Amino acid sequence: MSDAVRISRIINGKSLTGDVDIDFRDIFDTAIDLGGQNLNDLNIAGLYYQSASSPDLVHLNYPVGHARSLAVIKTGRHSVKQTYTEWLGSNTYIRVYNGSSGQWSVWSELYTTTSKPTAADLRLYSRAEIDDITSQISSLGVKQQWVDVTANENLISVTKTQQAKSQKKYLMIQATDAIAPLQYAVDLQMATNTEQSKLTEWKRYYLLLNRVDCSTAPNID
Structure with a gap:
């Protein structure tokens, strides 16, 4: 012993x-x-x-x-x-x-609710960029009612493109929020079959969304 x-x-x-x-x-x-x-x-x-x-x-x-x-x-x-x-x-x-x-x-x-990303982290428009866009629109001779103007085709094109870009960014943020917890579950080998399928579908959605050409707005497929 x-x-x-x-x-x-x-x-x-x-x-x-x-x-x-x-x-x-x-x-x-x-x-x-x-x-x-x-x-x-x-x-x-x-x-x-x-x-x-x-x-x-x-x-x-x-x-x-x-x-x-x-x-x-x-x-x-x-x-x-x-x-x-x-x-x-x-x-x-x-x-x-x-x-x-x-x-x-x-x-x-x-990023969490107490550690939030900045506008730069999310690649959103800064105040300076928004002011620049507003200045460009003003240079076309459009006043406060520019949203309702239909005669100026160039202005309409710029506006719809910017709207499409904003919507695209919003949808990509939503997709990222959905992907994150599913990806963690996979990384930690805790994901169910349903979660793995959802992760694949969300990633496919994010990839296709990223390929959207906003310059063709409003004729986006």
Whole structure:
């Protein structure tokens, strides 16, 4: 019995004098301090944290220079996903490592109700762009009633094209919102057959929508 484990040994602070019950706290309370770890070299699944904020963290392939927690999960035999989450906020970044190519993807920020994208993130028109469009319309000699003008064909064409572009962007945002949770379910291998089918259909819709040529408005197929 020389190879038996002595009852004086402990696991996560639990004595081996009897059966040991392991729960989620035994996993989540054992996060590892990253210190000066380069995240490109970290492909071991587990929970980690960065206790010190520093602008130099970006040189170690962090998405930002803020102290946060990191979860690394396996997505394949030699592939992993890193999820970096802000401690005092809700900003979360994700990237994946492709074991076949040996390459990391770029960091992508997740948007939530408390971490909303900016107009630039969504590629919406800025105030300056809107003012520029308004100026172009005004240069055609159209006053406040320009929406109701039917005689100026050039103005009508510009207006309908802009309306089509706005509608296209709105629909693409809706499609992106629908795709996101379905894609997460697939990434985490938790998707049902119905969810996988919906994801395929939404992606096909998004692709076809992206190919719409708004310059042909209102004659868009």
